[in-house]
Amino acid sequence: MRLLFLGDIVGRSGRNAIIDRLPGLIADRRLDFVVVNGENAAGGFGITEDIHTAVLDAGADVVTTGNHVFDQREALVFAERQDRFLRPTNFPVGTPGRGSGLYMARNGGRVLVVNIMGRVFMDALDDPFAAIDRELEACPLGEQADVVIIDFHAEASSEKQAAAWYVDGRVTLLIGTHTHVPTADYRVLPGGTAYQTDVGMCGDYQSVIGMDKDEPVRRFLTKVPGERFSAARGEATLAGLAVEVDDSTGLATAVAPLRIGGVLEQAIPPFWVD
Numbered sequence: 248m249r250l251l252f253l254g255d256i257v258g259r260s261g262r263n264a265i266i267d268r269l270p271g272l273i274a275d276r277r278l279d280f281v282v283v284n285g286e287n288a289a290g291g292f293g294i295t296e297d298i299h300t301a302v303l304d305a306g307a308d309v310v311t312t313g314n315h316v317f318d319q320r321e322a323l324v325f326a327e328r329q330d331r332f333l334r335p336t337n338f339p340v341g342t343p344g345r346g347s348g349l350y351m352a353r354n355g356g357r358v359l360v361v362n363i364m365g366r367v368f369m370d371a372l373d374d375p376f377a378a379i380d381r382e383l384e385a386c387p388l389g390e391q392a393d394v395v396i397i398d399f400h401a402e403a404s405s406e407k408q409a410a411a412w413y414v415d416g417r418v419t420l421l422i423g424t425h426t427h428v429p430t431a432d433y434r435v436l437p438g439g440t441a442y443q444t445d446v447g448m449c450g451d452y453q454s455v456i457g458m459d460k461d462e463p464v465r466r467f468l469t470k471v472p473g474e475r476f477s478a479a480r481g482e483a484t485l486a487g488l489a490v491e492v493d494d495s496t497g498l499a500t501a502v503a504p505l506r507i508g509g510v511l512e513q514a515i516p517p518f519w520v521d
């Protein structure tokens with residue numbers, strides 16, 4: 248199975264990159280399953296139901312989120328009815344929406360997607376490690392699921408790396424989101440789990456983590472809030488991680504970064520080249 252995970256969509260430029268490029272990638276590269284983190288898709292803050300639907304229409308199978316999931320209040324409502332929309336599973340009991348789901352890939356495989364949020368330098372949440380165990384006990388790789396993907400949305404690299412070692416051999420891909428900057432440590436761990444500390448964002452990198460840079464710089468200089476943060480408007484880089492899966496084990500055999508458009512160095516996974 249051929250997977251693609253795309254990092255946090257930030258604002259209109261990130262949305263446009265997804266809508267313009269994802270359908271062609273899915274068709275030309277024969278992608279079986281695509282997950283996109285959409286937590287900053289609406290002007291940098293949250294996501295609307297219309298945007299969620301547009302990302303699915305572009306070919307995404309599941310949209311994950313993180314700490315910004317409910318920045319647009321309508322997400323409290325549509326999270327209940329959109330079963331391809333996930334918020335972190337370790338949010339408090341009673342939070343609207345769901346934190347995981349089992350989906351059918353284009354090749355017929357069953358894919359468990361779990362959205363988890365870390366708690367180092369973030370809001371206090373339930374233990375993410377125990378939450379992972381609950382999800383994997385309910386739907387183990389090689390039994391109810393042919394592939395397992397965990398979006399681990401967290402600030403601290405240490406927490407994401409610890410989570411990757413904790414699940415190595417039990418999931419297909421554990422990928423970090425939230426910091427919006429792609430890291431160079433993407434690889435398959437010894438047990439067969441693909442990993443990257445942060446996949447980066449689908450947004451304009453001539454910015455401060457996707458936001459127009461003027462206001463963030465001013466706040467660092469003066470500590471006085473001025474204007475509201477707004478998403479940067481330059482051309483986005485589509486940033487993701489491609490994963491090749493051994494269909495007999497559900498474990499990863501190869502990973503490579505995808506970077507298309509915008510100012511970052513361009514990268515196409517070598518195993519996508521026919």
Ligand SMILES: [Fe+2]
Nearest residue numbers: 255286287425
């Ligand atoms: Fe984000």
Ligand SMILES: [Fe+2]
Nearest residue numbers: 313314315425
């Ligand atoms: Fe985040």
